[in-house]
Each structure stands twice: as C-alpha cells, then as structure tokens.
Amino acid sequence: MTAVHHGETGTPVDVKDPHLTRFDIVKEGLRRDDIExxxxxxxxxxxxxxxxxxxxxxxxxxxxxxxxxxxxxxxxYIVWPWEFELGHxxxxxxxxxxxxxxxxGLLSLGFAILAWAKxxxxxxxxxxQRHGDPSSDEERLITGQTMMFVADExxxxxxxxxxGAIAIGAAPLGLAVAAPLVGGLIEDPHxxxxxxxYTTGFHPSHNGDKPVRLTREDGxxxxxxxxxxxxQMTVYPGIPHGxxxxxxxxxxxxxxxRADDAAExxxxxxxDKNGRNVGSMWGNYVAYSKICTHAGCPASLYEQQTNRxxxxxxxSQFLITDNAQPVFGPATRRLPMLPLTVDEExxxxxxxxxxxxxxxxxxxxx
Amino acid sequence: MKRRKIDLxxxxxxxxxxxxxxxxxxxxxxxxxxxxxxDHWSFLLGEIALFSFIVLLLSGVFLTLFFDPSMKEVPYDGxxxxxxxxxxxxxxxxxxxxxxxxxxxxxxxxMHHWAALLFMASIIVHMARVFFTGAFRKxxxxxxxxxxxxxxxxxxxxxxxxxxxxxxxxxxxxxxxSAIMLTLPVIGTWLSAAIFGGEFPGELIxxxxxxxxxxxxxxxxxxxxxxxxxxxxxxxHTQWPGPLRTNDNVVGERMFPRYAMKQGGFFMAVFGxxxxxxxxxxxxxxxxxxxxxxxxxSSASQPDxxxxxxxxxxxxxxxxxxxxxxxxxxxxPPMFWPAVVGLGALFTLPMAYPWLEARKLKDKRxxxxxxxxxxxxxxxxxxxxxxxxxxxxxxxxxxxxxxxxFHISLNAMTWAGRIGLVILPPLAxxxxxxxxxxxxxxxxxxxxxxxxxxxxxxxxxxxxEEVHQPLxxxxxxxxPIPLEYAGWVVPKKMNRLGALAPAIKGFFYxxxxxxxxxxxxxxxxxAKREEIKSGR
Numbered sequence: 001m002t003a004v005h006h007g008e009t010g011t012p013v014d015v016k017d018p019h020l021t022r023f024d025i026v027k028e029g030l031r032r033d034d035i036e037x038x039x040x041x042x043x044x045x046x047x048x049x050x051x052x053x054x055x056x057x058x059x060x061x062x063x064x065x066x067x068x069x070x071x072x073x074x075x076x077y078i079v080w081p082w083e084f085e086l087g088h089x090x091x092x093x094x095x096x097x098x099x100x101x102x103x104x105g106l107l108s109l110g111f112a113i114l115a116w117a118k119x120x121x122x123x124x125x126x127x128x129q130r131h132g133d134p135s136s137d138e139e140r141l142i143t144g145q146t147m148m149f150v151a152d153e154x155x156x157x158x159x160x161x162x163x164g165a166i167a168i169g170a171a172p173l174g175l176a177v178a179a180p181l182v183g184g185l186i187e188d189p190h191x192x193x194x195x196x197x198y199t200t201g202f203h204p205s206h207n208g209d210k211p212v213r214l215t216r217e218d219g220x221x222x223x224x225x226x227x228x229x230x231x232q233m234t235v236y237p238g239i240p241h242g243x244x245x246x247x248x249x250x251x252x253x254x255x256x257x258r259a260d261d262a263a264e265x266x267x268x269x270x271x272d273k274n275g276r277n278v279g280s281m282w283g284n285y286v287a288y289s290k291i292c293t294h295a296g297c298p299a300s301l302y303e304q305q306t307n308r309x310x311x312x313x314x315x316s317q318f319l320i321t322d323n324a325q326p327v328f329g330p331a332t333r334r335l336p337m338l339p340l341t342v343d344e345e346x347x348x349x350x351x352x353x354x355x356x357x358x359x360x361x362x363x364x365x366x
Numbered sequence: 367m368k369r370r371k372i373d374l375x376x377x378x379x380x381x382x383x384x385x386x387x388x389x390x391x392x393x394x395x396x397x398x399x400x401x402x403x404x405d406h407w408s409f410l411l412g413e414i415a416l417f418s419f420i421v422l423l424l425s426g427v428f429l430t431l432f433f434d435p436s437m438k439e440v441p442y443d444g445x446x447x448x449x450x451x452x453x454x455x456x457x458x459x460x461x462x463x464x465x466x467x468x469x470x471x472x473x474x475x476x477m478h479h480w481a482a483l484l485f486m487a488s489i490i491v492h493m494a495r496v497f498f499t500g501a502f503r504k505x506x507x508x509x510x511x512x513x514x515x516x517x518x519x520x521x522x523x524x525x526x527x528x529x530x531x532x533x534x535x536x537x538x539x540x541x542x543x544s545a546i547m548l549t550l551p552v553i554g555t556w557l558s559a560a561i562f563g564g565e566f567p568g569e570l571i572x573x574x575x576x577x578x579x580x581x582x583x584x585x586x587x588x589x590x591x592x593x594x595x596x597x598x599x600x601x602x603h604t605q606w607p608g609p610l611r612t613n614d615n616v617v618g619e620r621m622f623p624r625y626a627m628k629q630g631g632f633f634m635a636v637f638g639x640x641x642x643x644x645x646x647x648x649x650x651x652x653x654x655x656x657x658x659x660x661x662x663x664s665s666a667s668q669p670d671x672x673x674x675x676x677x678x679x680x681x682x683x684x685x686x687x688x689x690x691x692x693x694x695x696x697x698x699p700p701m702f703w704p705a706v707v708g709l710g711a712l713f714t715l716p717m718a719y720p721w722l723e724a725r726k727l728k729d730k731r732x733x734x735x736x737x738x739x740x741x742x743x744x745x746x747x748x749x750x751x752x753x754x755x756x757x758x759x760x761x762x763x764x765x766x767x768x769x770x771x772f773h774i775s776l777n778a779m780t781w782a783g784r785i786g787l788v789i790l791p792p793l794a795x796x797x798x799x800x801x802x803x804x805x806x807x808x809x810x811x812x813x814x815x816x817x818x819x820x821x822x823x824x825x826x827x828x829x830x831e832e833v834h835q836p837l838x839x840x841x842x843x844x845x846p847i848p849l850e851y852a853g854w855v856v857p858k859k860m861n862r863l864g865a866l867a868p869a870i871k872g873f874f875y876x877x878x879x880x881x882x883x884x885x886x887x888x889x890x891x892x893a894k895r896e897e898i899k900s901g902r
Contacts, residue, residue: 033400035620038610077470084445084466098473099645103638110634117627124624128402128616130602132505132732187564189555196565197555234661244439244453245567248541251661290661295545295680295701296566297538298663312665313542314681315766315776328777330680330700332687360545361687361699362554 030126038125055119062112069105076101197362200289201237201247202338203353211341211349213238214254214287221347224285227256232302234290237350249358251290251298252338253309254348255320259284261307265321269337276355277323282340282348288324289338289358292316294331296360309335333361403625404605404618408495410632414488415516417636418481419591425478426580432468434460435530435576437569446653454532454657457572461531461652477644482524484640486672489517497719497749500737501604504730507720509597512590514717519587524670526579528650532572535650537658538667540567542680549702567660607735607853614734666767674763675712675756679704682762682783716752740809741853743802747795754794758786809856813837814848819860835860 010031013024030037044052082094135143156162189197194205202212213221215238227233232255236243242250257265262284269277269286280286288309292299297313307320308327316331318324324335336356343349357365386392436456442449444459445466464471493513496502502510525543529536544566547558563570602616611617619625656662669677680701688698723745724730739746761768762783769776816834823833836846837857857863 029396030400030620033397035400035402082469086447094470095473095476096645098470099476099642103640103642103645106634106638106641108638110631110636110638113627113631113634115631117624117631121624121627124619125610126402126618126620127610128400128602130614130616130734132601132614132734182560185560185563186556187559189559189565196559236661245537245658245660248567248660249565294699296541297667298661300661300663301665312663312667312766313538314677315780316685326685329780330683330685332685332700360548360701361697362548363551363696363698364555364694365697 034129034131036127038127040122040124042122043119052120055115059112059115059120062108062115066105066108066112069101069108073098073101073105198357199353200358201239201242201250202252202350206237206239206242211343211351212242213343214252214340214348214350215242217243219243221345222254223346224256224283224342224348227254227285229256229258229284230304231256234300235287235348249289249291252287253290253300253302254285254287254340255302257284257286257320261321262286268322272323277337280337280339280351280355282342285340285348286320287338287340287350288318288320288335289354289356290335291359292331293326293333293335294329294360299335399620399622401599401621402616402618403621404603404611404616405625406606408499409603411488411492411495413629413632414636415485415492416591416595417633418485418488418640419587420633421481421637421640422478422485423584425474425481426584428474429464429478430580432460432464432471433457433530433576435573437532437567437572449653449656452657455572457530457532458652458657461533465653473644476647476649477640479528479649480643480647481640482520482527483649483670483672484636486517486520486524486670489513489520490672493517493716494749494753498739498746499604500733500742500745502720503733504720504724505601505732506597506604509594509601510720511717512594512597514713516587516590516594518713519583519590521672523579523583523587524672526575526583528670529575530572530579531650531652532658533652534655534658534662534664535652535667537567537660538663539669539673540571540658541660542677546701546705549699549706551696551698551702567658602734604734604736607738608855611735613732616734666770668764668767671760675759676705676709676763678759678762678765678783679708681765682759682780682787684784719748735853738853738855740802740805743799743806746802747799750794750798751791754791755787758783758790762787808858809851812856812858813851814846816846817858817860817863835863837863 012031013020013028015025015028027037076094076097080094080097081089081091084091134140151157156166189195194203199205204211206212214235215221216233217236219238219242221238222233222235232253235252235254237247237250239247241247262281265286266281269281270279272278290298290300292311292313294311294314294316297311299309299311299316299318301310301312302308302320303310309318309320309324310316311318311329311331314330316329317327318331318335319327323337326332326334334356336354336358338354339351341349341351434456438456439453440456440459442452442454442459442462444450444463446462449462461475464475466472496510496513525539529540529543544558544562547561548554550557558566561571561574562568563574605611605616605618608617655664668674683700683704686700686703690696690698762779765779765783766776768774769779816836819833819835821833822830824830834846838849839847841847
C-alpha cells in the first residue's frame with residue numbers, strides 16, 4: 001500500500017510540522033490512501049447543544065437499560081427454579097425469562113452503540129479510488145514467464161521418461177490414500193444368503209427356519225380375535241429385538257376387514273398379475289408392509305371409509321382392497337403383502353417373508 | 367541497583383513501536399482504518415448471516431459438551447415423566463437431558479436452532495439482493511459461486527444438525543435421506559449401505575453425522591466464509607450509482623470508527639433478536655416427538671423451512687418410474703428427479719448464471735456500480751421465476767398442514783402445487799418484466815417532463831393542464847430539456863425536491879437530510895467544495 005503505487009493526488013504535507021493539527025495528519029494519511037473526504041460534519045450546531053445533550057442522555061439510558069436487563073438475566077439464571085417438573089410450575093418460565101432479559105439487554109446495547117455511531121459521531125462522505133485495474137501487460141508477461149521458467153527447470157517436457165514415471169508412481173499413491181478412507185465404509189448390500197435389502201424380520205431364518213409370529217410392540221403374540229372387524233394393528237416380527245429399529249423394514253399393518261371389503265380384497269389378491277399376493281390373506285385379515293415404497297416413511301394413516309392407507313410424509317395413498325396399489329401421490333409401487341396364516345396355538349404367523357421387496361425403490365430391485 | 371521507572375504514558379507508544387518493528391504494521395493498519403465502505407441498508411443482509419453463524423458456533427460448542435452421539439439403546443430416567451422407562455438411543459436421551467437437566471440448556475438449544483433458521487433465511491434474502499442488483503457480475507462471479515456453496519453447506523449443516531437428536535421427526539428425515547440415496551442409479555444401495563454402515567438405520571449414522579456437523583461442515587463453512595469476506599474486502603464493495611459515484615471509486619464512509627461501530631451495534635441487535643426468539647418461541651420440542659421408531663410418524667412432519675422446498679418437490683413429482691427391462695430389470699424411482707436431479711440443478715444453474723448472463727449480453731467489463739432491478743427486466747424476470755418456483759415448492763412441503771388448517775382436500779393441494787409449479791413461474795416472469803418496463807418508462811417520463819406538482823392550470827383556451835416542475839434546465843420556451851437517466855432514483859414527488867420537510871420526527875429522525883443529496887448527478891458535483899474541518 002505504498003503511496004507511489006496508488007498514484008496519490010494533492011500536495012503532500014510535512015507531517016513533522018508542529019503547526020499541524022491531528023486532523024491535518026489524518027488527512028495526509030487519507031491523501032496517501034487515495035481517499036478524499038467530501039463532507040465531514042457534526043450532527044449538531046455548536047458544542048454541547050441541547051440536541052446533543054438529549055442524544056447523550058438517550059444513549060446513556062439505553063446503556064443503563066442494557067446493564068439492568070443483563071444483570072436481571074444473571075439473577076434469574078441463578079435464582080429462578082429451573083428444574084423441570086410436571087404441571088404448571090415456575091420452572092416453565094425459566095427459558096422465556098432468560099430469553100427476554102438477555103434479548104432486551106443485547107438489543108439495548110445494540111441500539112446504544114448504533115445511536116452513538118449514527119448520532120454522536122460526525123457523518124462523512126468519503127471517496128476512495130478503487131484501483132481495480134488488472135495488472136499491466138508487462139507484469140503479466142513477467143509472472144507468466146516465471147511460471148514457465150519453473151516448469152522448464154523441472155524439465156518434465158524434456159524428459160519423457162519422468163512423465164510416465166510420475167503417472168505410474170503417483171496414481172497408486174493417490175489410490176492408497178483414498179482406499180483406507182473409503183474402503184472401510186463400504187458394505188456390500190447384497191452379501192449373504194439373505195441380503196439385507198431383500199429380507200425383513202419375518203424371514204424364517206431369524207427364527208430357526210420356523211415361521212415368525214406376528215407380535216405387538218411388547219412381543220406378545222396376536223390371535224385373530226384380538227383385532228376387531230374394521231380395526232387394524234401395527235405388528236412386528238416375533239423374534240428378539242423384532243420391534244426395535246434393528247428391523248426397521250419389518251413393521252407391518254395387520255387389518256381385519258369387514259366381510260364385503262374382505263371379499264373384494266381377496267378377489268383382487270387372487271387375481272394378482274404376478275401372483276405374489278395369491279393366498280396371502282387369512283380369512284378376513286390382510287397384512288401390508290407399513291414401510292412406504294416411496295421414501296420409507298410408515299404409511300400409517302388408515303382411512304376406514306375409503307379403505308386407503310396414507311403416508312403422511314409425501315401423501316402417497318394406497319388402496320387396501322386392491323393389493324395396496326398406489327392411487328395418488330408419488331409412490332409407484334404397491335405395499336408388499338405379508339402371507340398370513342395361523343399356527344397350531346392359534347396365533348398369527350407369517351407363512352414366509354414378504355414376497356415383494358419392502359421399502360423404497362432402488363436401481364437393482366427385481 | 368535503581369529500579370527503572372515505567373512511564374505509563376509512553377507505554378502505548380512503545381508497544382506500537384514494538385509491533386511495527388516486528389510486523390511493519392503501520393501502513394497496512396492505516397489503510398484498514400481508512401478503508402471506505404459504501405453504505406446502504408441492503409448491504410447488511412449478509413451480515414445477519416455472518417452474525418448468526420457466530421451465534422451458531424458459540425451455542426453449538428455448548429451443546430457438544432452435553433450431547434452423546436451414540437445410538438445405544440438406554441431406558442429414559444429423566445424428569446420428563448411422559449417418557450419415563452421408554453427405550454431410546456443415548457443421543458435422544460442426552461438431547462432430552464440437555465433440555466431438562468441442564469441449567470439453561472433448553473435456552474441454548476433453542477438459540478442454536480433459531481440462529482440456524484436465521485442463518486439460512488438471511489442467506490436467501492442476501493442472495494436475492496445480490497442477484498437482483500447485479501452484484502454478481504464480473505469481477506464478483508467467484509464470490510457468487512462461494513455464496514451458493516455456502517447455502518448448500520448450510521442446507522447440509524442444518525440437515526445433519528436436526529438429525530442428531532434422533533427423535534421421531536429427525537429419524538423420519540434420515541429415512542427419507544436414505545431413500546434418496548437409494549434412488550441413485552447403480553450405486554444407490556452401495557452409497558446408502560456405506561453411509562449408514564449397512565441397512566437403515568444401523569447404529570453408526572448419528573456418530574457419523576455428528577462429526578460432519580461439528581467438524582467437517584463448520585470447518586468448510588468457516589473457510590468459505592473467510593474467503594467470501596476476504597474477496598469482498600479485496601475487490602471492495604459494490605455501490606449504487608448516484609452523485610459522485612463512478613465505476614472507479616467507492617463513496618461512503620471510512621471503516622473506523624463510525625462504520626465499524628454500526629456493525630458492532632448491529633451484531634448486538636441480531637444477537638438480541640435471536641436470544642428473544644430462543645426464549646419466547648418454542649422450536650423443535652423433541653420431547654413431544656418421542657424416540658425414533660421405524661413404525662411411527664405423526665402427520666405434519668415438516669423439515670426445517672430451508673429443506674421444505676425439496677420435500678415439496680418430492681411430494682409434487684408424479685409417480686413417474688422409469689423401468690429398464692434388461693436382465694432382471696432395473697428401475698429409476700420417481701424421487702430421483704426432484705431429490706437428485708432437482709437439487710443438483712438448483713445449485714449448479716445459479717452458479718453458472720453470472721457467466722450465462724455475461725455471455726448473452728456480450729459483457730466483459732467489470733461492474734462496480736449496481737444496477738437497479740428495473741434496468742435489467744430479464745434478470746428480474748428470471749429471478750422472480752426462480753423465487754416463485756422456490757416458494758411454491760416450499761409451500762407444497764407443508765401442503766398437508768395447509769389442507770388441514772384451511773379444510774382443503776389434500777389431493778387438491780397436491781394438484782394445485784403441480785399446476786402452480788408449471789404455470790406460475792412463467793407468469794411471474796411476464797408480470798415482473800412488465801412492471802420493470804413500466805417503471806423504466808415512468809423514470810424517463812419524469813426526466814423528460816418534470817415532477818407532477820399537483821397544481822392544475824387553466825389555459826386561455828379553456829384547457830386544463832398540470833404544472834410540472836422540471837428537474838433540470840429549461841429551454842427558451844420554458845420547456846424542460848430532457849435529462850439522461852443516470853441509473854439512480856429519479857425524484858417523483860415535490861417533497862423529494864425539498865418542497866416539504868420530511869414528516870419523520872423524533873428519535874429516529876434521519877441524520878441525512880434529503881436536501882443534501884443532489885437531485886441528479888448533473889447537479890452539484892465538485893465545482894466548489896468548502897474546506898473540510900474535523901467536525902468537532
């Protein structure tokens with residue numbers, strides 16, 4: 001930021017001159033920085049005017065208020081009961097009191113500083129030259145040539161052997177740096193006999209190859225008479241941790257349809273084009289995966305009147321009586337049906353795992 | 367030995383000497399103190415984002431002291447009785463404890479969340495200001511790109527942040543994020559499995575999001591913000607056209623003391639507003655959502671507002687699935703379009719805009735003077751088109767709530783959003799271009815004929831006409847000589863010409879008196895200037 005570089009204007013003054021005021025010296029600095037002050041005036045007529053005293057009073061008041069609120073914040077922070085208790089207690093007001101006292105304290109301080117700057121300080125209009133010109137052609141040439149010289153010195157162009165050697169030498173190093181960073185993260189989604197993408201907790205392999213029971217969240221099994229006609233229940237695989245997020249794709253909706261709806265549902269299921277839903281109902285009961293085929297939210301809003309299941313995330317709607325086909329919204333695929341049956345003790349079991357892939361769609365879904 | 371007396375009066379001088387001996391600071395420091403900044407209220411929108419970011423860092427550090435990023439299942443044993451004994455992840459438990467068992471913890475949590483919302487909101491408004499005034503033009507394209515990246519990073523910072531408490535709502539968001547990854551052709555399942563450490567949800571995601579949220583993303587944010595400000599500093603701020611202002615200078619006030627003080631006061635005010643909101647307005651009451659359970663979701667599950675546009679686009683996209691019948695068959699789910707292609711386009715197109723516009727206008731010059739929106743109607747049209755798209759998408763992200771509150775059919779809301787997304791942006795383009803052209807015309811009209819005075823004169827032939835106050839010199843017949851448009855506000859009311867005093871009185875009485883500013887660049891100027899006094 002040398003003065004010469006900026007092409008300063010105006011006449012320089014001797015800053016050592018004892019007759020200069022401090023402001024004269026400031027102006028010399030501005031001249032060297034290529035700044036011209038056009039106006040620089042106090043906001044008040046005369047020193048210590050009535051208006052000025054009023055502004056000073058207002059700012060002092062704001063500063064005092066700020067101190068008051070901030071002190072109040074500290075006091076409330078320490079003495080106000082803050083530990084949560086059930087019901088309406090004083091502790092309910094702890095957070096609002098903190099917010100109001102601290103907020104008003106900071107706002108008063110902010111307004112005090114703003115008023116100080118805007119009202120008390122002289123306002124000015126200054127002009128600074130931008131100097132946004134690009135470097136001169138000469139400078140560009142020199143820097144460019146310097147860079148080319150560096151490249152020449154390295155001599156890669158003259159020594160083709162090095163060129164190949166760099167590529168061969170550096171590429172494995174780059175991969176070696178990346179490999180441990182990325183490699184550890186990679187999990188094969190298709191590995192194992194029962195890949196995670198394609199099976200749920202209802203797969204018999206989780207239960208010693210025996211059919212898995214349908215259970216409530218607490219693990220208790222379900223008899224057909226536990227669900228009244230027109231009712232529905234969220235069921236989980238009856239295996240250890242079956243109701244936890246470890247089996248996040250397993251929650252299923254067990255629905256006891258009314259007789260006429262059941263007849264229609266059965267008719268549609270038996271006429272299923274790819275046959276996957278054939279024989280999956282048990283009596284008037286049908287079970288659909290609760291995991292939306294669109295984005296994986298639980299499609300949990302059951303509309304009894306229209307026999308629709310609605311996913312609250314993106315409003316896909318599935319028609320229960322027609323193989324849970326999507327009838328509205330962004331979902332393209334029906335909810336998979338769980339093949340139902342009842343074991344010898346009279347509890348619901350899954351005859352086998354879902355025959356369709358559960359959950360949101362992906363590239364290689366069969 | 368006699369102890370040397372320390373001369374306290376000399377201490378600052380000696381200190382300054384010492385600093386300059388070592389760092390040669392005097393000249394650059396003077397340059398900094400003297401640096402001139404142009405002033406306009408709209409230049410402060412970005413500052414709100416900066417100040418919110420500082421509040422985010424401060425409150426965020428506090429939160430990390432109590433948060434446990436673990437998905438281990440533990441029974442809840444805190445003072446919020448409604449959840450007592452419930453099995454939940456340690457992350458959710460520690461978030462509840464942060465809200466209930468830590469003195470002032472809920473206040474800090476809410477402050478962090480409100481500051482995040484303010485951060486994103488001010489970035490959007492700041493971006494709109496920069497766009498509509500043409501501040502992104504050469505030489506500032508790179509800073510515009512950095513700005514878009516900051517929004518993108520803020521988006522991911524917000525998403526990773528509100529996923530951490532592992533409550534019912536955030537788990538649903540994670541589930542959707544996993545589904546979005548799954549839509550990617552070929553690598554979808556592999557990507558999701560890599561990020562979640564197996565099948566969703568796994569036991570690692572909170573820990574991974576945690577390190578991204580508290581280290582990786584803020585680190586990059588900090589670096590980009592530093593670059594953003596550094597570039598503004600180096601290139602000097604743009605300014606509006608106006609008296610004395612040219613493409614080669616900066617007209618305003620020096621950084622110290624007044625400008626810097628105003629910034630400090632503004633920071634305190636922003637901080638104060640965040641504190642007020644944090645105390646008074648509840649945000650993200652995670653204890654009401656319960657722990658995340660794959661089988662449970664409540665209706666009205668909305669993400670934070672800056673993610674809602676994506677959620678809205680996902681809701682509106684029809685069920686278009688592309689099925690490729692090769693081998694076992696492959697499919698491209700409908701969510702691929704809004705969530706992957708849409709999000710990608712929403713970030714890359716704005717980034718490219720400065721170059722696209724320069725190319726279309728064949729404009730290679732550097733611009734340091736802003737353009738009034740009306741002077742570039744097409745840019746305004748494109749911007750309004752984008753904003754309309756964004757707003758419809760955002761509203762559609764809450765279409766179930768709107769349907770519920772206003773008793774509208776949900777399906778009707780979805781269709782309204784779909785149709786609106788196609789029809790309204792072009793309409794917004796057309797309307798805003800027409801408005802800009804109209805405003806341009808009116809400016810030219812006033813410059814040519816003068817300001818309406820409201821005085822009606824009757825001519826001898828009985829004709830009535832309104833008297834106009836010319837803005838510049840008049841010819842021999844008393845008709846105004848048309849003035850050139852200078853790219854700045856044209857006064858359109860007699861008050862603006864000093865006919866009446868401004869009506870504002872009291873504490874907020876403006877320091878800048880309107881009459882001081884010459885009406886047009888043609889008037890006033892540098893002809894005679896009085897000597898500048900120190901003002902004291």
